[in-house]
Amino acid sequence: MVFSSNVFLLYFLPLFLICYFVCPKRFRNYIILLFSIVFYAWGAPDFILWLLGSTIANFFLVKLMHKTEKKPLKKLYCGLAIAVSLGLLVYYKYANFLIDNLNALISVFGANPIRLAKVLLPIGISFFTFQSITYVLDTYRGHNEPMKKLSDYMVYIMMFPQLIAGPIVRYCDIEGEIRHREYSSNNCLHGLFRFVIGLSKKVLIADVIGAQVDTLLATNLSVMDTGTAWIAIAAYTMQLYFDFAGYSDMAIGLGKMMGFHFPENFDNPYNSASITEFWRRWHITLGAFMRNYLYIPLGGNRCSKRRMYFNLWVVFLLSGLWHGASWNFVVWGAYHGLWLVLERMGLKKFYEKIGKVPSVIITFIIAMVGWAIFRIEDLGQAFTFISRLFAFDFSSFGIKADAQFYTMLIIALVFSFITLFPFGKKMQDAVYYKEEYSIAGTIVAWVVAVFMLLFCIAAINAVGFSPFIYFRF
Amino acid sequence: MKNKIYVILCLLTLGLFVLITVQEQTHFIEVKPLNGVLYEPEKKPIAIAYMIDGSYQQSLETYLRYNFGFRELFIKSYNQYIWDFYHKTLNYTICIGKDNWLYGLDEVVNYYQSSVYSYTQSCAEMQHKCDLEAQRLYKVQHILDEYGNFIFVSMLPTKTFLYPEYMPENPGLSLEPFHAYQYYPKVFDSLGVNYVNVQEIFQNWKGKVDFPLFPKTGKHWTYIASGYAFDTIERYIEHEGHMNLRNYKMGGKYPDETEYPDNDLEAVLNLWRPIKPNQNYYAMPVLDDDSTAYKPTIIVVGDSFFWNLTRSVPLSYIFSNYYYWYYNSTVHFNPKYDHTSDADILFEILNAKIIDLSYSPEQLFVFSNDFLPKALLYLTHDDSEIDSTLSAIAATVEKENENERMEEARKTLFSAPEHYFPDLATDSVPVTRNSRIPEILAARSF
16 A cells, blocks of 8 residues: 555545554554554555564564574574565565576576566565564664564564655664553644655655656657756656655654654755765665664774775665666666765865865765666666766757646755755754644644645545655665 | 644544545535546455455555545646646646647647547558548449438538647647648549538638637637538538528627537636636527428538537528437437437438538548448448348457447448448449338438
């Protein structure tokens, strides 16, 4: 099920909230679990049993791991628990990719290709797999005790707001709230406000921009003029951000309504003055996962420079591969890894010298070029498109005057960079992070939120349905 | 206090959604439906099999999309927002021209490139199709002439060619054009086929008459213009068909925005606020009391332009019967049957003194909608021959249902009878006649 669908907005969410708040507190986790199962099964009925099975297996493996005193056995259980999660991920996400590449390789030697029925990717598998890995490893490392109740663990893994596109929540971040959380109507309203902000980002901005991006990138890229190419990639840059950040806002908002405090996933990433900073602001929870569970175990910064550069590269290659089983994602990961290494090698000092604004502009351009590789799956086409970005050919501007597209693109750009200025930061803090408004402020915010919510429902139904980009990762 | 207000706001939010669901289920508040052809999706029954293959989920989402409570208000509000802020519409079949003049997408395509590619692969193929259709008309005209029936073509006008100054910009159409409305008159002239070019008449009227020929926000000719146009058509029938019909004149015009609003294109934009129309006029026809005049039966085969005539022209005063074969498919103003497939075409065309093939430029690509090949076939061959051919074709159709096989066979035969009856493929008028003709002629009233 998708947050921006009629079934979710008109049936599922109101029904869930009624059941959730009518139910006594001690049963609320069961309500979450029940609705989460329905939520997932609605979109991926074939995979729900696998998800339930792997979750249950992980719960007991972690319990066994914790109980045992013997280190090798502990390691074995830990490895098994991770293998269960990763095994499903590798099979469902990478089987086709691996077989295709293996076949390409063995065909050179004249061998017959290996046949495998097309494996369909279950939505959200990358997210809940990583979440279960954090639980296994944090328990193994002794950061937390394993959960006592299976239902609580299932709530942690399967909670519908963040089940299919994050944020990737570490168990230690919501351990307390799974067992006991504070409920307040203020929280509920603030959750609603955040949810509506996210929905508006997705429906009113990302989808409008995305429609034009799809049209532009479906044309012959080799003859695209430079102006059109820059607008197309700027538009995709905004579409991706508002789509994914919108989803994260909705997830955080829903969590808040339920009494949870999920970690933030975005912090104005396009205001970054370097790619290193960009990755601290874009998909923050994935960055944290990669740092805690891959980069640091590989040696992190506490090793030779050469090894550190290697570590960075590996982490970003894998991060690219996490986004999708396709070579363009691998190249995209390597591209970002390259910039990170260059920044460590001295580019960062250059940024410091030229100042914040030029660094932000350079970083934004680097990120945009990266998104071209990310968006255009065919690598040849992606590089053709990038060559058009720098062809300085302004002969045939190819975007028709669509006032809605340009308006939304400008709004997206303004909101992406507004926090570079103090008043923008202030405004963002007031809208996003202020825990309590005055009564009048709350009423005004509620009126605006309800209006925007109804307006988004109108837009969804007048324009058409569009799923979230990050669902396929 | 503060907490109470917050609780009330939370409950109000939930209440709003409950209200939407209750409206969806009960329609307890009557809401004016949206204009246009509305899609009514089917909701699949709840069944495990449908849920596992995902079809139930999809059907519920689609069903809700078209049926959620107060949908009409939501859609109209969003349409109005899009119109007011961005001057565009989500209805892709409508194009917005200068000064808010509206045009149908098919008309715009036909203007800039011609709609030929919606029907054939190439202009040459369409030209061949037009030649064939004109040949059929020529033959039917000659045969009907033998029996005293008059068949002719009304080549109707179109807004795009008449008011190109308000047209939206070319959306990028650049393929080789082929305009049937320019080609047919040449072929008709060379064959001596009866036709009246109303488009040409409208071109002459433009700027000289003090009423709009087309409405700013509608697709078809204005009521008043259609009234004047039919007066000209009637005079053409009298002259070329050698008959004296009852005449009418258009009376004094009066402005009215409400009588029959000529805004079918605007209506399907589904906006809250109307677009300012151009000044529209209406006129009551004044009848000539000529008791000696002849009141024949007419069959009009054609597109939707005829609907306006039913309101602007005193058809029942001029004709004893007027039957409208809409795209040669549904039948209107004839209580005997609703569909042309139920009609005995031979009987009907011989009993109609006048047959008017009435097509606007965009529809000329499907001119006659297979009326002419079917008429030609039934005029020249016996029913038994046709039936046996239909059975032979049906036997080759790969469909289980007998009715579907016959339906397919009819489509095949009536769209290209020349394939099965080689005598129809020659340039000359066939000499054979359906043996039922004398019997029908003997029984008819003129």
